[in-house]
Amino acid sequence: MEIYPPEYSKLWERCTARGFLPKRRSQPIYSAKPKYGPAIISLLKKKTDMAGKRKLIGKTRKIAYRMLHDICRILDEQDIPYVLEAGTLLGIIRENRLLPWDTDVxxxxxxxxxxxxxxxxxHLERKGYRVKTRSYNQDLGPFRKGDARIVKIQTRQFYFFKGYSLLDIFIKYKSGEKYYWMIDDKNPVIKCCPAVYYENRTSYEFxxxxxxxxxxYEEYLEYHYGKNWRIPVKEWDFRLDDSCEKEEMKAEQQSAISFFDKPPKNHSS
Known part of the structure; x- marks a missing residue:
């Protein structure tokens, strides 16, 4: 059967750019056996990208658990130290689960x-995952242009269709006694926290x-979320609501650069 793309499909442009599909919309984009056609049509008709849109419930929750197991096992096998971070750590320590209102790990x-x-x-790709790395586009504090900023791991559907983007690996850079990182592409925020939380690790069963x-980990959660971290908060702005030292990047960048030179603050435990 021949399949034609919907006019609104952003997937068309992405696949055309990569040479997977013909450039003229009047052409069928795929010739498939009837048993595969409905599944492909279903993917093409989705109006929103699945990346970062689904909460960790139902089928998405099961996929997130599997990804967490797979990725951490591979990191362990490759001797790459990591720590569970932010809402993922919070849910596991406080509630022994991934928080259902979260959208990723x-x-x-x-x-x-x-x-x-x-x-x-x-190794991740052989396991069937798509891996995308986002990098810094300029020198800034401990970051250098081209340095990895975040690695986003996604499931696959068929060969080139992106599935669920459910796991992020943040790469954090040390300056003095702190680690720094940047979040959010559209409205960037630079954050930092004491190095001890990433350099001193232990194992936790989940x-x-x-x-x-x-x-x-309890001291870290108090540092990150405040003294009331044991009380659930479902409405949360991941950019600004945590207790980490942070600064929003301005257009001229100077305020963000000065952030790296600020004297350390005392955080009560």
């Missing part, structure tokens, strides 16, 4: 192991497996 790796992570990508977490 977060890990942190320090920049010392960024090169090893690149080499581990082939869902039948041992995962790496900060050695003093």
């Amino acid at each position: 977060d890990l942190t790796i320090t920049a010392d192991y960024a090169y090893q992570l690149r080499e581990a990508v082939q 869902d039948g497996k041992l995962f790496k977490v900060p050695a003093d």
Whole structure:
């Protein structure tokens, strides 16, 4: 059967750019056996990208659990230290689950192991995942143009269709006694936290497996979320609501650069 793309499909442009599909919309984009056609049509007719849009419930929750197991096992096999991060760590420590109102799973790796992570990508891809790396586009503080910023891991559907984008690995860079990172492409925010939380690690059992977490994970959660971290908060702005030191990047960049030179603050535990 011949399949034609819907006019609104952003997937058309992406696939055309990569040479997978013909450029003229009047042409059929795929010739498929009837048994495969409905599944492909279903993918093409989705009006929104699945990346970052689904909460961790139902089928998405099962996929997220599998991804967490797969990726952490590969990192362990490749001797790449990591820690569970942010809402992922919060849900596991506080509630022994991934938080159902979250939309992804977060890990942190320090920049010392960024090169090893690149080499581990082939193992992730052999496992069936798509791996995308976003990098810094300019020198800024401890970041250098081209340095990896975040690695986004997605499931696949068929050969070139992107599935669920459910796991992010943040690459964090040390300056002094802190690690720095940047979040959000459209409205960037630079954050930092004490190095001890990423350099001192321990194992924590969850869902039948041992995962790496900060050695003093309760102190870290208090640092990150405040003294009331044990009280659930479902409405949360991941950019600005946490307690980490942070600064929004301005157009002229100067304020963000000065952020790296600020004296350390005392955080009560």
